[in-house]
Amino acid sequence: MNLDNYDKIEAYLFDLLDEKERATFEAELKKDDKLKAEVNLHRLEQQAIKLQEEQNLRAQFAEWKQEKKSNTEIASEAKVVSMKPTRRSLFYRLSAAASVLLVLSAGTFWWANTTYNNQALADAAFEFSSNDRSNASTATSDFELAEQAFTDGKHKEAIDIYQNIIETNSNPTEVHLAEWNLANVQLAAGNTATAKLSLGRIAEDEAHTYQEAAAELLPKLNSFWRKLTVN
Amino acid sequence: MERNLYDERQLITAIKSGDDKQQNGALRQLYMDKVITLKIKDFIQHYGTKHDADDIMQEGILLMRRLIQEDKFSGNSKVRTFLIGICRNLIRGDLKKVTRVDLKGDFTAIDNDNLVENIDDYLFLEEQTATETKRDNILKTLLEQLTEKCRESLKLKYYKDKTMVQIAEARQLKNANQAKKAVDRCRQRLRDLIQQEPQLADFLKGTL
Numbered sequence: 001m002n003l004d005n006y007d008k009i010e011a012y013l014f015d016l017l018d019e020k021e022r023a024t025f026e027a028e029l030k031k032d033d034k035l036k037a038e039v040n041l042h043r044l045e046q047q048a049i050k051l052q053e054e055q056n057l058r059a060q061f062a063e064w065k066q067e068k069k070s071n072t073e074i075a076s077e078a079k080v081v082s083m084k085p086t087r088r089s090l091f092y093r094l095s096a097a098a099s100v101l102l103v104l105s106a107g108t109f110w111w112a113n114t115t116y117n118n119q120a121l122a123d124a125a126f127e128f129s130s131n132d133r134s135n136a137s138t139a140t141s142d143f144e145l146a147e148q149a150f151t152d153g154k155h156k157e158a159i160d161i162y163q164n165i166i167e168t169n170s171n172p173t174e175v176h177l178a179e180w181n182l183a184n185v186q187l188a189a190g191n192t193a194t195a196k197l198s199l200g201r202i203a204e205d206e207a208h209t210y211q212e213a214a215a216e217l218l219p220k221l222n223s224f225w226r227k228l229t230v231n
Numbered sequence: 232m233e234r235n236l237y238d239e240r241q242l243i244t245a246i247k248s249g250d251d252k253q254q255n256g257a258l259r260q261l262y263m264d265k266v267i268t269l270k271i272k273d274f275i276q277h278y279g280t281k282h283d284a285d286d287i288m289q290e291g292i293l294l295m296r297r298l299i300q301e302d303k304f305s306g307n308s309k310v311r312t313f314l315i316g317i318c319r320n321l322i323r324g325d326l327k328k329v330t331r332v333d334l335k336g337d338f339t340a341i342d343n344d345n346l347v348e349n350i351d352d353y354l355f356l357e358e359q360t361a362t363e364t365k366r367d368n369i370l371k372t373l374l375e376q377l378t379e380k381c382r383e384s385l386k387l388k389y390y391k392d393k394t395m396v397q398i399a400e401a402r403q404l405k406n407a408n409q410a411k412k413a414v415d416r417c418r419q420r421l422r423d424l425i426q427q428e429p430q431l432a433d434f435l436k437g438t439l
Contacts (some may be wrong), residue, residue: 044425
Protein backbone atom coordinates (compact mmCIF):
# COMPACT_ATOMS: atom_id res chain seq x y z
CA MET A 1 0.00 0.00 0.00
CA ASN A 2 1.43 3.35 -1.05
CA LEU A 3 0.78 5.56 1.93
CA ASP A 4 1.92 8.71 0.11
CA ASN A 5 -0.87 8.25 -2.37
CA TYR A 6 -3.40 7.22 0.26
CA ASP A 7 -4.26 10.70 1.51
CA LYS A 8 -4.29 12.10 -2.00
CA ILE A 9 -6.60 9.35 -3.18
CA GLU A 10 -8.91 9.84 -0.17
CA ALA A 11 -9.06 13.57 -0.81
CA TYR A 12 -9.76 12.99 -4.50
CA LEU A 13 -12.50 10.43 -3.90
CA PHE A 14 -14.17 12.56 -1.21
CA ASP A 15 -14.01 15.64 -3.41
CA LEU A 16 -11.78 17.54 -1.00
CA LEU A 17 -9.29 18.79 -3.59
CA ASP A 18 -9.62 22.28 -5.02
CA GLU A 19 -9.97 22.74 -8.77
CA LYS A 20 -6.28 23.03 -9.46
CA GLU A 21 -5.30 20.04 -7.29
CA ARG A 22 -8.03 17.97 -8.87
CA ALA A 23 -6.90 18.80 -12.40
CA THR A 24 -3.29 17.91 -11.49
CA PHE A 25 -4.30 14.62 -9.97
CA GLU A 26 -6.49 13.64 -12.92
CA ALA A 27 -3.64 14.44 -15.28
CA GLU A 28 -1.46 12.06 -13.25
CA LEU A 29 -4.14 9.39 -13.41
CA LYS A 30 -4.20 9.48 -17.20
CA LYS A 31 -0.45 8.81 -17.35
CA ASP A 32 -0.10 6.35 -14.46
CA ASP A 33 -1.96 3.02 -14.77
CA LYS A 34 -0.69 1.90 -11.39
CA LEU A 35 -2.13 5.00 -9.73
CA LYS A 36 -5.36 4.47 -11.63
CA ALA A 37 -5.61 0.90 -10.36
CA GLU A 38 -4.85 2.14 -6.82
CA VAL A 39 -7.64 4.72 -7.03
CA ASN A 40 -10.07 2.12 -8.39
CA LEU A 41 -9.14 -0.33 -5.64
CA HIS A 42 -9.66 2.38 -3.08
CA ARG A 43 -13.06 3.10 -4.63
CA LEU A 44 -14.08 -0.53 -4.38
CA GLU A 45 -12.93 -0.74 -0.77
CA GLN A 46 -15.00 2.32 0.11
CA GLN A 47 -18.00 0.89 -1.69
CA ALA A 48 -17.61 -2.43 0.17
CA ILE A 49 -17.47 -0.69 3.54
CA LYS A 50 -20.53 1.40 2.64
CA LEU A 51 -22.38 -1.75 1.61
CA GLN A 52 -21.42 -3.40 4.89
CA GLU A 53 -22.87 -0.50 6.82
CA GLU A 54 -26.09 -0.67 4.81
CA GLN A 55 -26.29 -4.43 5.41
CA ASN A 56 -26.09 -3.79 9.14
CA LEU A 57 -28.87 -1.22 8.90
CA ARG A 58 -31.05 -3.54 6.85
CA ALA A 59 -30.70 -6.17 9.55
CA GLN A 60 -31.84 -3.53 12.03
CA PHE A 61 -34.79 -2.62 9.79
CA ALA A 62 -35.79 -6.30 9.71
CA GLU A 63 -35.97 -6.28 13.52
CA TRP A 64 -38.06 -3.10 13.54
CA LYS A 65 -40.34 -4.53 10.87
CA GLN A 66 -40.96 -7.52 13.12
CA GLU A 67 -41.64 -5.22 16.04
CA LYS A 68 -44.09 -3.21 13.92
CA LYS A 69 -45.82 -6.41 12.87
CA SER A 70 -46.12 -7.60 16.49
CA ASN A 71 -47.56 -4.26 17.55
CA THR A 72 -50.13 -4.42 14.74
CA GLU A 73 -51.11 -7.98 15.70
CA ILE A 74 -51.58 -7.01 19.35
CA ALA A 75 -53.71 -4.04 18.34
CA SER A 76 -55.93 -6.11 16.04
CA GLU A 77 -56.31 -8.92 18.65
CA ALA A 78 -57.59 -6.37 21.14
CA LYS A 79 -60.51 -5.66 18.83
CA VAL A 80 -62.64 -8.54 20.15
CA VAL A 81 -66.02 -6.89 20.56
CA SER A 82 -67.99 -5.75 17.54
CA MET A 83 -68.91 -2.06 17.65
CA LYS A 84 -72.26 -2.59 16.00
CA PRO A 85 -74.78 -3.99 18.53
CA THR A 86 -76.89 -6.94 17.40
CA ARG A 87 -80.63 -6.66 17.53
CA ARG A 88 -80.78 -9.05 20.48
CA SER A 89 -78.15 -7.23 22.52
CA LEU A 90 -79.90 -3.93 21.72
CA PHE A 91 -83.15 -5.32 23.17
CA TYR A 92 -81.38 -6.39 26.34
CA ARG A 93 -79.65 -3.04 26.65
CA LEU A 94 -82.90 -1.16 26.23
CA SER A 95 -84.61 -3.43 28.76
CA ALA A 96 -81.84 -2.86 31.27
CA ALA A 97 -82.01 0.89 30.72
CA ALA A 98 -85.79 0.88 31.17
CA SER A 99 -85.48 -1.11 34.40
CA VAL A 100 -82.92 1.29 35.78
CA LEU A 101 -85.12 4.21 34.84
CA LEU A 102 -88.12 2.61 36.55
CA VAL A 103 -86.22 1.99 39.75
CA LEU A 104 -84.81 5.52 39.73
CA SER A 105 -88.26 6.99 39.12
CA ALA A 106 -89.85 4.97 41.89
CA GLY A 107 -87.07 5.96 44.22
CA THR A 108 -87.43 9.59 43.31
CA PHE A 109 -91.18 9.52 43.90
CA TRP A 110 -90.70 7.84 47.25
CA TRP A 111 -88.09 10.32 48.35
CA ALA A 112 -90.13 13.31 47.22
CA ASN A 113 -93.13 12.03 49.09
CA THR A 114 -91.28 11.33 52.31
CA THR A 115 -89.53 14.68 52.21
CA TYR A 116 -91.81 17.18 50.54
CA ASN A 117 -95.39 16.16 51.13
CA ASN A 118 -97.46 18.26 53.58
CA GLN A 119 -97.39 15.83 56.46
CA ALA A 120 -93.66 15.26 56.11
CA LEU A 121 -92.90 18.98 56.09
CA ALA A 122 -95.20 19.63 59.02
CA ASP A 123 -93.79 16.74 61.07
CA ALA A 124 -90.26 18.02 60.49
CA ALA A 125 -91.11 21.60 61.46
CA PHE A 126 -93.59 21.02 64.29
CA GLU A 127 -92.21 21.90 67.69
CA PHE A 128 -93.34 20.23 70.89
CA SER A 129 -93.59 22.52 73.89
CA SER A 130 -90.85 22.52 76.55
CA ASN A 131 -91.29 20.55 79.76
CA ASP A 132 -90.12 23.58 81.69
CA ARG A 133 -93.16 25.73 81.75
CA SER A 134 -92.62 27.56 84.98
CA ASN A 135 -93.55 30.87 83.33
CA ALA A 136 -96.37 29.45 81.33
CA SER A 137 -99.62 31.32 81.29
CA THR A 138 -101.48 28.71 79.32
CA ALA A 139 -102.36 25.60 81.11
CA THR A 140 -99.97 22.83 80.37
CA SER A 141 -102.86 20.77 79.20
CA ASP A 142 -103.74 23.11 76.23
CA PHE A 143 -100.37 22.73 74.58
CA GLU A 144 -100.30 19.05 75.40
CA LEU A 145 -103.84 18.60 74.08
CA ALA A 146 -102.97 20.36 70.84
CA GLU A 147 -99.78 18.33 70.45
CA GLN A 148 -101.66 15.12 71.12
CA ALA A 149 -104.33 16.05 68.58
CA PHE A 150 -101.62 16.74 65.97
CA THR A 151 -99.88 13.45 66.70
CA ASP A 152 -103.20 11.60 66.37
CA GLY A 153 -103.87 13.30 63.09
CA LYS A 154 -106.82 15.21 64.52
CA HIS A 155 -105.90 18.35 62.66
CA LYS A 156 -109.17 20.31 63.17
CA GLU A 157 -109.00 19.78 66.88
CA ALA A 158 -105.38 20.92 67.04
CA ILE A 159 -106.21 23.99 64.92
CA ASP A 160 -109.00 25.00 67.29
CA ILE A 161 -106.82 24.64 70.38
CA TYR A 162 -103.96 26.66 68.85
CA GLN A 163 -106.32 29.41 67.71
CA ASN A 164 -107.69 29.64 71.24
CA ILE A 165 -104.18 29.88 72.71
CA ILE A 166 -103.30 32.70 70.30
CA GLU A 167 -106.43 34.71 71.24
CA THR A 168 -106.11 34.30 74.99
CA ASN A 169 -102.40 34.02 75.73
CA SER A 170 -100.40 37.04 76.85
CA ASN A 171 -96.99 35.39 76.76
CA PRO A 172 -95.32 36.33 73.43
CA THR A 173 -93.08 33.28 73.35
CA GLU A 174 -96.02 30.94 73.81
CA VAL A 175 -98.08 32.84 71.25
CA HIS A 176 -95.19 32.53 68.76
CA LEU A 177 -95.06 28.78 69.40
CA ALA A 178 -98.79 28.46 68.96
CA GLU A 179 -98.70 30.49 65.70
CA TRP A 180 -95.81 28.41 64.32
CA ASN A 181 -97.43 25.09 65.18
CA LEU A 182 -100.81 26.29 63.91
CA ALA A 183 -99.26 26.96 60.47
CA ASN A 184 -97.77 23.47 60.49
CA VAL A 185 -101.00 21.85 61.48
CA GLN A 186 -102.74 23.78 58.66
CA LEU A 187 -100.14 22.35 56.31
CA ALA A 188 -100.64 18.82 57.58
CA ALA A 189 -104.39 19.28 57.20
CA GLY A 190 -103.90 20.15 53.53
CA ASN A 191 -104.74 23.83 53.96
CA THR A 192 -101.61 24.79 52.00
CA ALA A 193 -102.76 28.28 51.04
CA THR A 194 -103.66 29.18 54.63
CA ALA A 195 -100.39 27.71 55.87
CA LYS A 196 -98.45 29.78 53.31
CA LEU A 197 -100.19 32.96 54.43
CA SER A 198 -99.44 32.26 58.11
CA LEU A 199 -95.83 31.36 57.42
CA GLY A 200 -95.49 34.46 55.25
CA ARG A 201 -96.62 36.71 58.10
CA ILE A 202 -94.23 34.98 60.53
CA ALA A 203 -91.31 35.25 58.08
CA GLU A 204 -91.91 39.03 57.77
CA ASP A 205 -92.01 39.58 61.54
CA GLU A 206 -88.42 40.25 62.65
CA ALA A 207 -89.41 39.92 66.29
CA HIS A 208 -91.02 36.52 65.80
CA THR A 209 -89.23 33.62 67.46
CA TYR A 210 -89.85 31.47 64.39
CA GLN A 211 -89.07 34.06 61.70
CA GLU A 212 -86.00 32.19 60.39
CA ALA A 213 -87.74 28.83 60.52
CA ALA A 214 -90.64 30.21 58.50
CA ALA A 215 -88.29 31.75 55.96
CA GLU A 216 -86.65 28.33 55.54
CA LEU A 217 -89.91 26.43 55.22
CA LEU A 218 -91.67 28.67 52.73
CA PRO A 219 -89.44 27.89 49.69
CA LYS A 220 -90.00 24.18 50.32
CA LEU A 221 -93.70 24.73 49.80
CA ASN A 222 -92.89 26.03 46.33
CA SER A 223 -90.32 23.33 45.51
CA PHE A 224 -90.38 21.42 42.18
CA TRP A 225 -90.32 18.14 44.14
CA ARG A 226 -93.80 18.82 45.58
CA LYS A 227 -95.19 18.16 42.09
CA LEU A 228 -94.19 14.51 42.59
CA THR A 229 -95.92 14.25 45.99
CA VAL A 230 -99.34 13.02 46.95
CA ASN A 231 -100.97 15.45 49.37
CA MET B 232 -48.73 5.98 20.80
CA GLU B 233 -44.87 6.21 21.09
CA ARG B 234 -43.52 9.55 22.10
CA ASN B 235 -41.01 10.98 19.60
CA LEU B 236 -37.58 11.47 21.15
CA TYR B 237 -36.20 13.70 18.42
CA ASP B 238 -37.58 16.82 16.83
CA GLU B 239 -36.66 17.56 13.20
CA ARG B 240 -33.40 19.29 14.04
CA GLN B 241 -32.38 16.58 16.50
CA LEU B 242 -33.08 13.89 13.89
CA ILE B 243 -30.44 15.41 11.65
CA THR B 244 -27.94 15.76 14.51
CA ALA B 245 -28.47 12.17 15.62
CA ILE B 246 -28.08 10.75 12.12
CA LYS B 247 -24.88 12.72 11.57
CA SER B 248 -23.49 11.94 15.01
CA GLY B 249 -21.61 8.76 14.15
CA ASP B 250 -22.96 7.27 17.36
CA ASP B 251 -24.78 4.03 16.55
CA LYS B 252 -27.27 4.34 19.41
CA GLN B 253 -28.29 7.88 18.48
CA GLN B 254 -28.41 7.17 14.79
CA ASN B 255 -30.47 4.02 15.26
CA GLY B 256 -32.81 5.86 17.60
CA ALA B 257 -33.43 8.54 14.98
CA LEU B 258 -33.84 6.07 12.11
CA ARG B 259 -36.18 3.92 14.17
CA GLN B 260 -38.32 6.93 14.98
CA LEU B 261 -38.68 7.66 11.28
CA TYR B 262 -39.34 4.02 10.46
CA MET B 263 -42.05 3.69 13.11
CA ASP B 264 -43.72 7.00 12.22
CA LYS B 265 -47.36 6.13 11.54
CA VAL B 266 -48.12 9.30 9.61
CA ILE B 267 -45.27 8.67 7.19
CA THR B 268 -46.32 5.02 6.84
CA LEU B 269 -49.90 6.03 6.06
CA LYS B 270 -48.76 8.54 3.45
CA ILE B 271 -46.62 5.89 1.80
CA LYS B 272 -49.54 3.47 1.76
CA ASP B 273 -51.65 6.17 0.07
CA PHE B 274 -48.99 6.60 -2.60
CA ILE B 275 -48.72 2.84 -3.09
CA GLN B 276 -52.46 2.68 -3.65
CA HIS B 277 -52.36 5.63 -5.99
CA TYR B 278 -49.37 4.66 -8.13
CA GLY B 279 -49.37 0.92 -7.63
CA THR B 280 -46.27 -1.14 -6.83
CA LYS B 281 -45.61 -4.66 -5.71
CA HIS B 282 -43.38 -3.43 -2.88
CA ASP B 283 -44.84 -2.90 0.58
CA ALA B 284 -44.66 0.28 2.61
CA ASP B 285 -41.87 -1.05 4.83
CA ASP B 286 -39.60 -1.81 1.86
CA ILE B 287 -40.19 1.66 0.47
CA MET B 288 -39.62 3.21 3.88
CA GLN B 289 -36.29 1.36 4.29
CA GLU B 290 -34.91 2.54 0.99
CA GLY B 291 -36.20 6.05 1.59
CA ILE B 292 -34.58 6.23 5.00
CA LEU B 293 -31.26 4.93 3.65
CA LEU B 294 -31.26 7.65 0.98
CA MET B 295 -32.28 10.29 3.48
CA ARG B 296 -29.45 9.15 5.72
CA ARG B 297 -26.97 9.40 2.88
CA LEU B 298 -28.04 12.97 2.14
CA ILE B 299 -27.68 13.96 5.77
CA GLN B 300 -24.32 12.24 6.32
CA GLU B 301 -22.88 13.71 3.14
CA ASP B 302 -23.92 17.14 4.44
CA LYS B 303 -26.22 17.64 1.50
CA PHE B 304 -29.39 17.99 3.57
CA SER B 305 -29.61 20.85 5.99
CA GLY B 306 -33.36 21.60 5.96
CA ASN B 307 -33.97 21.89 9.66
CA SER B 308 -37.69 21.36 9.61
CA LYS B 309 -38.44 19.15 6.68
CA VAL B 310 -36.85 15.80 7.39
CA ARG B 311 -40.15 13.92 7.58
CA THR B 312 -41.65 15.76 4.64
CA PHE B 313 -38.57 15.16 2.54
CA LEU B 314 -38.59 11.50 3.44
CA ILE B 315 -42.21 11.25 2.28
CA GLY B 316 -41.16 12.95 -0.97
CA ILE B 317 -38.27 10.51 -1.49
CA CYS B 318 -40.57 7.56 -0.86
CA ARG B 319 -43.10 8.93 -3.36
CA ASN B 320 -40.33 9.14 -5.93
CA LEU B 321 -39.20 5.60 -5.19
CA ILE B 322 -42.75 4.30 -5.59
CA ARG B 323 -43.16 6.05 -8.93
CA GLY B 324 -39.81 4.58 -10.00
CA ASP B 325 -40.92 1.14 -8.76
CA LEU B 326 -38.15 1.07 -6.17
CA LYS B 327 -35.25 0.96 -8.61
CA LYS B 328 -31.82 0.89 -6.98
CA VAL B 329 -30.26 4.30 -6.56
CA THR B 330 -26.54 4.84 -6.90
CA ARG B 331 -26.45 8.53 -6.20
CA VAL B 332 -28.74 10.95 -4.42
CA ASP B 333 -28.38 14.70 -4.42
CA LEU B 334 -30.29 17.86 -3.77
CA LYS B 335 -30.91 20.80 -6.04
CA GLY B 336 -32.55 24.10 -5.28
CA ASP B 337 -33.64 25.60 -1.99
CA PHE B 338 -36.73 23.91 -0.62
CA THR B 339 -36.70 25.38 2.89
CA ALA B 340 -39.27 28.06 2.07
CA ILE B 341 -41.76 25.80 0.30
CA ASP B 342 -44.72 24.41 2.23
CA ASN B 343 -44.89 20.68 3.01
CA ASP B 344 -47.67 19.67 0.60
CA ASN B 345 -46.05 21.44 -2.32
CA LEU B 346 -42.66 19.98 -1.43
CA VAL B 347 -43.98 16.42 -1.61
CA GLU B 348 -45.88 17.16 -4.80
CA ASN B 349 -42.89 18.81 -6.50
CA ILE B 350 -40.10 16.71 -5.01
CA ASP B 351 -38.57 16.15 -8.47
CA ASP B 352 -37.62 19.82 -8.54
CA TYR B 353 -35.42 19.37 -5.49
CA LEU B 354 -34.28 15.77 -5.52
CA PHE B 355 -31.89 14.08 -7.88
CA LEU B 356 -31.80 10.29 -7.89
CA GLU B 357 -29.39 8.53 -10.19
CA GLU B 358 -30.52 5.03 -10.93
CA GLN B 359 -27.94 2.33 -10.41
CA THR B 360 -26.77 0.67 -13.60
CA ALA B 361 -26.79 -3.08 -14.08
CA THR B 362 -22.98 -3.03 -13.92
CA GLU B 363 -23.00 -1.24 -10.60
CA THR B 364 -25.55 -3.71 -9.21
CA LYS B 365 -23.32 -6.58 -10.33
CA ARG B 366 -20.31 -4.92 -8.70
CA ASP B 367 -22.17 -4.50 -5.39
CA ASN B 368 -23.34 -8.09 -5.35
CA ILE B 369 -19.76 -9.29 -5.83
CA LEU B 370 -18.49 -7.01 -3.07
CA LYS B 371 -21.14 -8.34 -0.69
CA THR B 372 -19.97 -11.89 -1.21
CA LEU B 373 -16.36 -10.83 -0.58
CA LEU B 374 -17.36 -9.12 2.65
CA GLU B 375 -18.82 -12.37 3.91
CA GLN B 376 -15.32 -13.82 3.71
CA LEU B 377 -14.07 -11.34 6.29
CA THR B 378 -14.56 -12.06 9.96
CA GLU B 379 -17.10 -10.10 11.94
CA LYS B 380 -14.27 -8.39 13.89
CA CYS B 381 -12.55 -7.37 10.66
CA ARG B 382 -15.72 -5.87 9.27
CA GLU B 383 -16.23 -4.00 12.53
CA SER B 384 -12.67 -2.58 12.46
CA LEU B 385 -13.06 -1.36 8.90
CA LYS B 386 -16.42 0.22 9.67
CA LEU B 387 -15.03 2.05 12.71
CA LYS B 388 -12.03 3.37 10.82
CA TYR B 389 -13.35 4.16 7.36
CA TYR B 390 -17.02 4.76 7.96
CA LYS B 391 -17.19 6.17 11.46
CA ASP B 392 -13.77 7.84 11.15
CA LYS B 393 -12.80 6.79 14.69
CA THR B 394 -9.30 7.24 16.04
CA MET B 395 -7.15 4.22 16.82
CA VAL B 396 -7.66 4.86 20.53
CA GLN B 397 -11.42 4.73 20.06
CA ILE B 398 -11.17 1.61 17.93
CA ALA B 399 -9.00 -0.09 20.57
CA GLU B 400 -11.65 0.69 23.18
CA ALA B 401 -14.55 -0.44 21.00
CA ARG B 402 -12.77 -3.65 19.97
CA GLN B 403 -11.38 -4.23 23.46
CA LEU B 404 -7.80 -4.22 22.22
CA LYS B 405 -4.83 -3.37 24.44
CA ASN B 406 -3.86 -0.09 22.81
CA ALA B 407 -3.98 2.11 19.69
CA ASN B 408 -1.03 0.24 18.18
CA GLN B 409 -2.89 -3.03 18.28
CA ALA B 410 -5.96 -1.34 16.82
CA LYS B 411 -3.85 0.01 13.93
CA LYS B 412 -2.41 -3.42 13.24
CA ALA B 413 -5.90 -4.93 13.28
CA VAL B 414 -7.27 -2.28 10.91
CA ASP B 415 -4.30 -2.54 8.51
CA ARG B 416 -4.53 -6.35 8.50
CA CYS B 417 -8.26 -6.29 7.76
CA ARG B 418 -7.90 -3.69 5.09
CA GLN B 419 -5.18 -5.66 3.37
CA ARG B 420 -7.38 -8.76 3.50
CA LEU B 421 -10.22 -6.88 1.78
CA ARG B 422 -7.88 -5.44 -0.84
CA ASP B 423 -6.48 -8.90 -1.57
CA LEU B 424 -9.98 -10.32 -1.97
CA ILE B 425 -10.92 -7.53 -4.40
CA GLN B 426 -7.73 -7.84 -6.42
CA GLN B 427 -8.06 -11.62 -6.64
CA GLU B 428 -11.68 -11.50 -7.83
CA PRO B 429 -11.67 -11.90 -11.61
CA GLN B 430 -15.12 -10.34 -12.02
CA LEU B 431 -13.78 -7.11 -10.57
CA ALA B 432 -10.72 -6.94 -12.86
CA ASP B 433 -12.36 -4.52 -15.28
CA PHE B 434 -13.40 -2.27 -12.43
CA LEU B 435 -9.80 -2.12 -11.24
CA LYS B 436 -8.59 -1.27 -14.73
CA GLY B 437 -11.12 1.48 -14.90
CA THR B 438 -12.71 0.21 -18.03
CA LEU B 439 -16.05 -0.02 -16.22
